[in-house]
Amino acid sequence: MPHAKIAPSLLSGDFGKLADECKMLLEFGANYLHMDVMDGHFVPNLTIGAPVISSLRKHIDGYIDCHLMVTHPLQWVDDFGKAGANNFTFHVESEDDPSQVITKIRNNYKNMNVSMAIKPDTPVEKILPYVDQLDMVLVMTVEPGFGGQAFLTSCLSKVAYLRERYPDLDIQVDGGLSMDTIDAAVKAGANVVVAGSAIFKANSLSQMIKALKSRIIQGGFPE
Ligand SMILES: O=C(CO)[C@H](O)[C@H](O)COP(=O)(O)O
Numbered sequence: 001m002p003h004a005k006i007a008p009s010l011l012s013g014d015f016g017k018l019a020d021e022c023k024m025l026l027e028f029g030a031n032y033l034h035m036d037v038m039d040g041h042f043v044p045n046l047t048i049g050a051p052v053i054s055s056l057r058k059h060i061d062g063y064i065d066c067h068l069m070v071t072h073p074l075q076w077v078d079d080f081g082k083a084g085a086n087n088f089t090f091h092v093e094s095e096d097d098p099s100q101v102i103t104k105i106r107n108n109y110k111n112m113n114v115s116m117a118i119k120p121d122t123p124v125e126k127i128l129p130y131v132d133q134l135d136m137v138l139v140m141t142v143e144p145g146f147g148g149q150a151f152l153t154s155c156l157s158k159v160a161y162l163r164e165r166y167p168d169l170d171i172q173v174d175g176g177l178s179m180d181t182i183d184a185a186v187k188a189g190a191n192v193v194v195a196g197s198a199i200f201k202a203n204s205l206s207q208m209i210k211a212l213k214s215r216i217i218q219g220g221f222p223e
């Protein structure tokens, strides 16, 4: 049975205080630190790259979950593997051969998990040939590129489809998750929840992390 995990997205945080915020989130019960990597090409926004992960690694013991919204993920495997990323999620819509990305990570970076993400308009069938080789599937519930967007309920049919066929798979949802939308996502089968603006805009980050996590547990996924 997959476990309940909460993954705050640092995209909504203050990059000037990145390490301090990561330490605080881990103390508050965050399971993963979700880092959104954007190349200004796959999505119309530019964020951080492997040098920032490498710097963060020196200060943080926690699980660094990298979500790469990049056109050529294969080109970045070595940099993220060497930087100490714990997970490398790349998009099925990227221009590289997914099998090559997966193989490169499995052969060279035993300590880095490999996961695939799927955008809202992409049919779930696109990801099926790879699911058995992955540590996690990320079903995007907004168009990738920016935090703070409205949750797209229509994406949950993909979560339900995957959960029915893969009861043990870690299924992550990302985009627009909050106390208003999390129950539907968990009911569909998501056990790993990314939340950026919902956590960073909360009066108490600690209480929001606990509240979101308790909803995943209430939905049937053990802690
Ligand atoms: O991948 C992302 C955007 O492409 C972010 O992880 C996501 O949008 C989180 O932010 P929020 O919870 O505010 O929607």
Ligand SMILES: [Fe+2]
Binding pocket: 009, 034, 035, 036, 067, 174, 194
């Ligand atoms: Fe993300």
